[in-house]
Amino acid sequence: MILMKDMVRDDKDSKKVLRSTAKQVSFPLSEEDQKLAAAMMKYLEDSQDPKIAEKHQLRAGVGLAAPQVGVSEMMAAVLVPGEDGDAKPIFKEVIVNPKIRSYSVQNAAIAEGEGCLSVFRDVPGYVIRHEKITFTYQDLDGNEHKVRLKGYPAIVCQHEIDHLNGILFYDHINKQKPFEMPDDTTVIE
């Protein structure tokens, strides 16, 4: 089970695993990679359950990338729950070797800013991202998928794909004016 103690922190990342470009994953997945994928998704599920999260002191997340648990491989789990906890999640997948293929000119940012399981402090400011993205990835069986996302799920996938390329959310915050936004940026509540 992945716990908060397993998370690589950006302020204690001696091997700079959070700042490296992760390695492509080859198929068929090794036993180890299959176990890692399952454990990352399980972390997200558990972290979104108030009882389990409380019991194991898990910080809630909708995305977790392999480098965040010290594995520099192109793999990330994403679990964006449905509105008002209705059963079907908006996006639930372990994305392997993801690559953004195209994106909108339109930008978007979460009104309250972004959090990250590897950043144990609040970093205020608008994280400017693409409102829409089209990206490809392989699933755990190696099948290629092409997905178009918009709004919050698109933001989450950009945050996770960034992790695989050594980028952290606060790299996108305007240092001088953290709450400045290009005027036609969509604000996501």
Ligand SMILES: CNC(=O)c1cccc(C)c1Nc1nc(N2CCN(c3ccccc3Cl)CC2)nc(N2CSC[C@H]2C(=O)NC)n1
């Ligand atoms: C500094 N202000 C803020 O963080 C912030 C502040 C307010 C609102 C938002 C919306 C903020 N922003 C933000 N909130 C989230 N969660 C909202 C709560 N939720 C959750 C919590 C409990 C149960 C189930 C769930 Cl689902 C888990 C996810 N997640 C991310 N990110 C950035 S993209 C990757 C994703 C991630 O998983 N981070 C760990 N950002």
Ligand code: NI
């Ligand atoms: Ni993160």
